[in-house]
Amino acid sequence: MDKPTQQDIYFIDFPQRVKQIQLEMSNRGLDVYLGSRLRTLSWITGAFCPWRSFIVIPAEGLPTVYTFVIDASRVAGDSWLDEDHVLGYAPMGGQDQISVISDLVKKYLKGGKGVVGVESGMGSYTPEGHLTHFEYEQFAAALPDSRLVNAHDILDMLAMIKDPGTINRFREASRIVDLGHQAVYEAIKDGGYQGMTETEISGIATYAMRKAGSEFEWTFTGGNEIASGYRTGLAGGACTPATRRPLRPGEPLMVDLHAMFMLGLGDHSHNYLLGPATDRQHWHAQNFVGLVKLCLDTYRAGISPSSLANEMLEYCEEMGFAEYMVPGFEHGIGLMGDEWRIGLNDGPFPYWTNPDHVYQPGELIICAIQYACPADSRGASPEEGIGFRYENPILIGEQGCEPLSRYPLAVEEI
Amino acid sequence: MEEKFQYLSTEWTAEAYRRLRAELTAEKMKYVTSSMVTHYKSCPDGKDRSLYYQFVDGVVHQLSVIEGAPPEAEFIISGDYEVFARISRAELGSRSALMSGKLRLQGNMVKALGLSAVVDRMNKVLASIPTLY
Numbered sequence: 292m293d294k295p296t297q298q299d300i301y302f303i304d305f306p307q308r309v310k311q312i313q314l315e316m317s318n319r320g321l322d323v324y325l326g327s328r329l330r331t332l333s334w335i336t337g338a339f340c341p342w343r344s345f346i347v348i349p350a351e352g353l354p355t356v357y358t359f360v361i362d363a364s365r366v367a368g369d370s371w372l373d374e375d376h377v378l379g380y381a382p383m384g385g386q387d388q389i390s391v392i393s394d395l396v397k398k399y400l401k402g403g404k405g406v407v408g409v410e411s412g413m414g415s416y417t418p419e420g421h422l423t424h425f426e427y428e429q430f431a432a433a434l435p436d437s438r439l440v441n442a443h444d445i446l447d448m449l450a451m452i453k454d455p456g457t458i459n460r461f462r463e464a465s466r467i468v469d470l471g472h473q474a475v476y477e478a479i480k481d482g483g484y485q486g487m488t489e490t491e492i493s494g495i496a497t498y499a500m501r502k503a504g505s506e507f508e509w510t511f512t513g514g515n516e517i518a519s520g521y522r523t524g525l526a527g528g529a530c531t532p533a534t535r536r537p538l539r540p541g542e543p544l545m546v547d548l549h550a551m552f553m554l555g556l557g558d559h560s561h562n563y564l565l566g567p568a569t570d571r572q573h574w575h576a577q578n579f580v581g582l583v584k585l586c587l588d589t590y591r592a593g594i595s596p597s598s599l600a601n602e603m604l605e606y607c608e609e610m611g612f613a614e615y616m617v618p619g620f621e622h623g624i625g626l627m628g629d630e631w632r633i634g635l636n637d638g639p640f641p642y643w644t645n646p647d648h649v650y651q652p653g654e655l656i657i658c659a660i661q662y663a664c665p666a667d668s669r670g671a672s673p674e675e676g677i678g679f680r681y682e683n684p685i686l687i688g689e690q691g692c693e694p695l696s697r698y699p700l701a702v703e704e705i
Numbered sequence: 706m707e708e709k710f711q712y713l714s715t716e717w718t719a720e721a722y723r724r725l726r727a728e729l730t731a732e733k734m735k736y737v738t739s740s741m742v743t744h745y746k747s748c749p750d751g752k753d754r755s756l757y758y759q760f761v762d763g764v765v766h767q768l769s770v771i772e773g774a775p776p777e778a779e780f781i782i783s784g785d786y787e788v789f790a791r792i793s794r795a796e797l798g799s800r801s802a803l804m805s806g807k808l809r810l811q812g813n814m815v816k817a818l819g820l821s822a823v824v825d826r827m828n829k830v831l832a833s834i835p836t837l838y
Contacts, residue, residue: 363815378813384784384802385809394811 303456305337305371315445322405323396324348328420329628333554334450338369349399357392393433408442413642416631447635452653460555461684465695467503467550468557472698474499475546489517489533496548505550516547521666524678529661540565543677554626559696560680564704576702578612579662579679590692597646617661624657654687709835713770722768728830731763735823744775744783780812790838
């Protein structure tokens with residue numbers, strides 16, 4: 292795979308990232324950093340590491356990645372690190388992950404003694420990759436004269452403000468997602484949706500996005516999330532892996548697409564009413580579109596998730612649809628593996644977004660809005676069971692935000 | 706009666722060197738340039754020994770036995786003398802020994818996988834040496 296050069300708009304200075312980590316390691320007295328989270332692997336290697344992987348960062352010099360041996364050559368090919376710094380582990384004497392990694396860590400510790408930073412914690416995102424309890428115990432036993440300390444916040448802090456190469460990767464992933472939306476629209480317009488299922492919609496978008504260069508429908512939520520009918524309005528819900536449910540006239544359709552470009556992530560949702568739509572459905576749609584516009588106009592540096600939520604929910608109350616809102620308007624995003632939490636782990640609930648995190652210019656988040664009116668909220672009325680979702684990566688600026696997906700905002704009636 | 710060589714003796718090593726060079730072409734050795742040590746713990750006399758291989762462009766350039774700690778090499782395979790002896794007597798496969806943890810490999814696993822066929826060929830030649838364990 293061609294790797295971006297310094298002149299390339301997608302260039303990321305990975306060696307500089309390693310130096311930044313090493314500087315912070317020095318400040319904290321860490322001799323070695325042992326990373327295990329997917330976001331850490333992506334941020335440092337620039338390669339997708341789907342198998343359980345680790346990265347050993349010494350106080351000076353290049354880091355070494357360990358991944359399952361079946362994928363080590365491919366990761367080395369995709370990363371800026373060479374094949375001597377992307378190694379495989381396997382169930383063999385001396386080559387299992389604990390032995391081979393602790394052997395290397397010991398080489399970096401004077402007399403086998405020192406402090407090793409690890410990545411411990413919890414997450415709502417399954418593939419987060421914190422060190423497991425078993426791994427921790429095994430490494431502690433294999434490194435008896437060293438002390439393991441939690442240090443993931445080094446990387447979280449350094450990764451928070453996005454560099455131009457990263458932003459451009461997200462821009463391209465968003466452009467690809469928009470092509471997926473265009474392909475879905477072309478397929479479903481003029482009654483074309485009839486006979487189609489949610490999974491088919493996902494496939495149409497996937498094909499268009501892959502043709503445009505997407506590497507992965509990257510979420511762990513089933514790739515593209517497609518919901519129709521009552522599934523768009525599940526109570527408090529914002530996760531809808533596509534099912535074999537057929538699309539039906541008179542129902543809403545929510546299309547939430549995901550593309551990946553050089554580990555940059557596209558994530559944009561677009562919504563439809565499969566005609567004929569009722570006045571009540573139009574009312575819901577207008578509520579949603581108005582709220583999204585207001586939200587995008589409000590995002591800027593200096594505000595916080597809680598201040599934004601208060602403002603938005605006040606508007607929803609005034610407009611008479613507050614009961615249909617999932618009361619959150621964002622989730623975190625970064626290179627592959629960095630999803631969900633915004634900012635640092637400094638809020639009242641460990642490993643959740645700090646509601647009082649103050650946004651800074653250069654942060655990239657997903658503006659995420661879920662409008663959900665469940666089917667049973669007004670008895671069995673067919674006009675309810677309706678919901679809409681908005682997701683779009685936005686770049687926080689001093690005076691506003693830049694939505695990276697440019698697909699026109701609307702709830703389209705087909 | 707066929708002459709038998711004491712395993713890891715000077716004579717056995719010389720015979721191994723001769724046979725490896727004679728029977729394995731550079732092509733069969735995949736033109737490899739590398740170094741490898743098989744480190745034998747607890748030899749019958751209680752000592753540890755290493756068999757050091759150096760390959761240059763697919764030719765066995767050096768084969769020597771070293772007592773004590775293993776020397777530096779690109780790959781180090783270590784285990785008990787008896788495990789290596791069982792492998793040489795074809796009582797145990799080298800892969801099984803590694804997979805069961807009876808042998809320990811140090812070195813780049815990906816490169817080692819690429820050279821496993823070469824090591825198998827070498828083991829086959831070494832197993833053909835009439836040996837006293």
